[in-house]
Amino acid sequence: MSGSPSYFCPLPHRRGPSASSWPPYQKPHLLHSYRHLPSRDIQHDAPPIAYYARAPIGCNLNNGFEQRKERDPRLVEHLDGLCEGLLRYARKKGGLKKGALITWRGMLTRLLVAAYNDRDSWEMNALSLDGNVYLEDSVTAEAVERKIAEDKSSAIFSYYGYAFESYSTVKDTASGARTLAWTEDMDVDTNEQWCCIAKSKIGQRRLYMGGEIDCVEGQWRNSLADCVELKTNMLIKDSKGQTNFERKLMKHWAQSMLLGIPHVEVGFRDNRGIVQQVQRFETMRIPRMVRSSNEANPLWTSQQCLGTFDALADFIVQTILPLDPIPSWTAANPESRSKLPEPVIWRIGFEPKKGITLSVTEDAWRDDEGRWGFLPLSYVQELVDAP
Secondary structure (H helix, E strand, O other): OOOOOEEEEEOOOOOOOOOOOOOOEEEEEEEEEEEEOOOOOEEEOOOOOOEEOOOOOOOEOOOOOOOOEOOOOOOOOOOHHHHHHHHHHHHHHOOOOOOEEEEEHHHHHHHHOHHHOOOOOEEEEEEEEOOEEEEEEOOOHHHHHHHHHHHHHHHHHHHHHHHHHHHOEEOOOOOOOOOOOOOOOOOOEOOOEEEEEEEEEEOOEEEEEEEEOOEEOOOOOOOHHHEEEEEEEEOOOOHHHHHHHHHHHHHHHHHHHHHOOOEEEEEEEOOOOEEEEEEEEEHHHHHHHHHHHOOOOOOOOHHHHHHHHHHHHHHHHHHHHHHOOHHHHHHHOOOOOOOOOOOOEEEEEEEOOOEEEEEEOOOOOOOOOOEEOOEEHHHHHHHHHOO
């Protein structure tokens, strides 16, 4: 679609914390869970792979660094696990409701914190299918190679988060009793993940999302309320450190709120990577805690985040959904649906302090066998063929 137009949505004006008419938020409801095995194969309806056991003060987050097994950053999995899980849910419930954004939690987090993202631009890919809009990260092969090169110098800091998760959990037991003393030989494999799929709403926008869960506290009762998010942070020594931490809390709140995870536990480390303090925060109280530091001019507010999300999400859906090719194709092919129409693939670009731009792109997955755009062809075919 050479020369196709682009569409721009500015960030909403920042309003005070007392402003009214902010969009309502609906508590997420768990739909499905699955596990990525070390091979990255998927096991559906899988139980949790990690249960909470508080990390000991003094644990060394450098342990196991040389033995770590990392997920291949060149491996592109798109939304495949999410689509597989949603398909199982749709079979039981007779389909998915329309007008939704369907994506990973991380993409929704970008929209939720966009009002206060003053530095980092990003891009997503989007397409509409059967009444819903799908989003995924847009990363070129060149960008992946650049990130791999950059990460070599900072790999230890990324590893600290995984190490803290290992210190804070036990495997395959809900007893909460640590049965293994962590040593330099501890095994960290980032290929293994346990993911949950949930549905929710912000404003009138329906959401289907998937995300990785760090651990479950106590017995797993098929409820996201049993889950705990685990994070690390440098030990806070002064007001600058406190301000930086409160900014980071915005993303911690957004990630946990989106999936309905009630607690965020932070391991505060020194510059050697030794955990000196562990503190738990209630997800829904984080915004109030940050606001209390400066009532007149808070660093961020949940109201502004929700309002910005509502505006951007509505703009994305209202712009992209009318070009969903499936309804007109279905009407023209009531009997035979052997060849699907071409998907219309969009690029969403975010510019800090300005807003998002939407434009149709021609450079994505036109020749990928087994895919319709960036979605699995089998997933698309089954949704379209459903009565």
